[in-house]
Amino acid sequence: MNHLSSAARIRRGLVRLNRRLRQERGDGSLSPGRLEVLGHLHRNGAATPGEVAAALRQRPQSLTRVFAELEAEGLLAREAGTADRRRSVLSVTDAGRSALERDMAERDAWLARALASLSPTERGVLELAAELMERVADTETLG
Template sequence: MPPTTQHVARTDAGLASELRVAVMRLRRRLAIEREPGNDIGIGVMAVLACLYRRGELSVGELAAYERVQPPSMTRAVRKLEEKGYVARRPHETDGRQVLVSLTDAGRDLVLADRRRRDEWLASRLRGLSADDRAALRAALPILDRLAAED
């Protein structure tokens, strides 16, 4: 008989395994809850979210934030530009660089996508006990530290 989640999570290795599974399952579920008609892949959608959070960035900066190679980011930016979600312009002082910014359509897509996912998650949270919601609130800073960029 396989060990229970509670038993496995008693060790750091077990906790790591169970946390990874739970976070990935939640991520997959949230990925399903996308804005209808959004045909952009989740990885490319992350580029829009990065621009929304950080503002105008170079292709190289975007690649670094998303931890992909610059040629991959160039392809993603080209796809987003073709769909009207981002605009590119030359850097003022470095002619080799291109700066990328969100268009109004890109911002609207990010906000609609977030709103839909937040609504789904809020509805799930309402089904939890007050103690469970309090435990999640207490865990948020810890999860943020775990997820922090190096």
């Protein structure tokens, strides 16, 4: 199997699993856009709206409404920057962290049940694959 067909097969598997994980989210779960913003801030710490947009490969204007909605719901805090008071800094609130944890817990519970049907060796292969996918995701674009 060549690298291209291998890449296509892995992509298809990831897309299907991602779709299934989205289906396992309960009512009242965070929208994908909100989840992405809160998840980024949770993993990487406070950041300016521009930094969040750049990390998510979006234009800041595209996320303005998401930022405002998260702030209005108390899931995200906005404070004036220390170096430049005109630039705001976004961070996840305790309520935002709780919302993220609830959202992840629902999907993790489904995945744990699905993994229970696999052999220990198969689960080990998937754990190794998860580690490798993290490395691939962190690979800089060549070109």
